[in-house]
Amino acid sequence: MTGVDDTAEVWIDRTDAHPVVGRPVIEVDDVWKPYRNGSLQVDALRGVSFTIDPGEYVAIMGPSGSGKSTLMHILGCLDVPTSGRFLLAGDDVSGMTEEDLAHVRNKRIGFVFQQFNLLASLNAWRNVELPLLYAGVDRIERKRRALEALDRVGLGDRVDHRPGELSGGQQQRVAVARALVTDPDLILADEPTGNLDSVSAHDVMGLLDELHRSGRTVVLITHDSDVAEASGRVMRIFDGQIDEVAPVAASTAGVEAP
């Protein structure tokens, strides 16, 4: 395994502390990735390069078909680039085995999906503890941290509810709790408000903003410019290339474009 720390404790003890600024969380260097749709093969990513520093709040924006989903898969270690390099917190992910990628996802990345992706048969805290289960954390510790994370997203009184008994906004908050329970290097939110009404959307965006304020690196993927504006920096992707990197005016404090 290439440089993935097995002790989850490293990230646990760091909660709410600003990470050491210096080494970028994400380094993408000339990444290419074809996308196959039936017999048609198109390059979804055509030489993408950028870096994201610790503590940044970055929005990746682009219309559908722009390659932003493919980029999100690569940033999320769900897929590897065909050429180019992708370093996550200094470790080259490009050549990793599926097993190693699973460990990286487990310990370094917290996902928030558009569809929430909660398991319907499990209640809120059991959903939140899932990443810890795969990290090999023991039962008592898992429950403690799951409840803590749920408390943080304001669902301390809903821990025994199943997803079906929660509103969309609440479900997405459970998903956010699940994303932060392992205290990852990166929180990757893929259209987190896409399935929510405006009130719930505002709610979830507030939560992400709060996470960013507490020192976490958040990458938001969206097609909605209003949503993107909440971030510190917007990267526009078009036809598989980064089009424009623009710092958002009047952004949150502590963020500098590299």
Place this chain on the structure above:
Amino acid sequence: MNLFETFRTGLDAVVSHRLRSALTVLGIMIGITAVILTVGLGEGAQQQVGSEITALGSNLLTVTPGSTTTSSGIRGGFGSASTLTYGDAIALDSKVVAPDINAVAPATSESESLVAGTSNWTTTVVGTDPSWLTVRGRSMTEGRFIVAHDLATRADVVVLGATTAQELFGFRDPVGQTVNVAGQPMSVIGVLNSVGSSSSSSTTSDPDDQAIVPLTTASALLFGGTSRSSVSQILIQATSGATLSAAYQEADAELLNLHGITTTSGADFTITSEQQVLSTATSVDKTLTVLLGGVAGISLLVGGIGVMNIMLVSVTERIREIGLRKALGATPRVIRRQFLVEASVLGTVGGVLGALLGLVGAEVLPHFISDPITISPVAAVGAIAIAIGIGIAFGVYPAGRAARLPPIDALRSE
């Protein structure tokens, strides 16, 4: 993720799809029950045949007229004049000639109609001498058996089997009554003990349904046609099971000598042992067990395919779940294990329930089919092990498919 957690995750999935899991379990359960019952039935039949033949006397030899070699124009075969005589039996019953022979009983038998008052019953009438009781290992419940005096005087006496007595006299005491055997009035002097009906075994006729008369009476008064001194078989009891082959040699040599035959292949008689009958009967039952077991095994296989089918459906249905678990850090190995656990849980539950149902069936079924079912603990444990094995074997492919699913495709699917 340790084994306990994997197990719990798998169990959760089984429990959350109750109906589907129950139906899958049912398939395995029926297969296991079928295997246990058929194997038990086969073993029961084997034991029954074995004990029946042991009861007949495992150290018993039967000499029958005719040769084992076929198509001889000179020697008489079955149906023509019998080559065995009462004299042969007397000669064999000599400690000097045959020290390993304990007792010899000549016998001749024919199916005759017995009439007592208004009752009419057709049964096997056996003409024999007093040794028959010893050789056959029987005893009397009432009255006495034929004695030497009866033979010498060609007495008109008859000993009845328990069933025969019941059929002719009902609950009246048969001893002292008169029975017409083939039109010949004879007085009943005794009733044989009951050894139990053996309907399932085709190798022996019902030992409780027969009538025994003195050999001399039978050949003089009842059975016409053949020579007066000929008998249809000679029963020989060896001194023990161990001396059976020695007794066989002695009887063979003595009979060849008596009949003036010099070569073994020219023998005009055949000696068979009950051991041979036993092994034949046992092998027939074994074949039957294998056959039935095969059919049951196929049903088990179908159950296993059911498990595979349901697991494949489960994988397809839960593509999103698998993708999510992978995104959250489940390695392919963990996913594979989770599905294997699910499949083996289905197999195990099916196996245990099937074994229980089999045990219940083994208790209940014999009341309806009058055949014994013997369940060995080895068979029950083996069947459960097979069920678990089937669960795992048929779970491997679906589990592998689940493990190989790329997380993005899985997450993307609706």
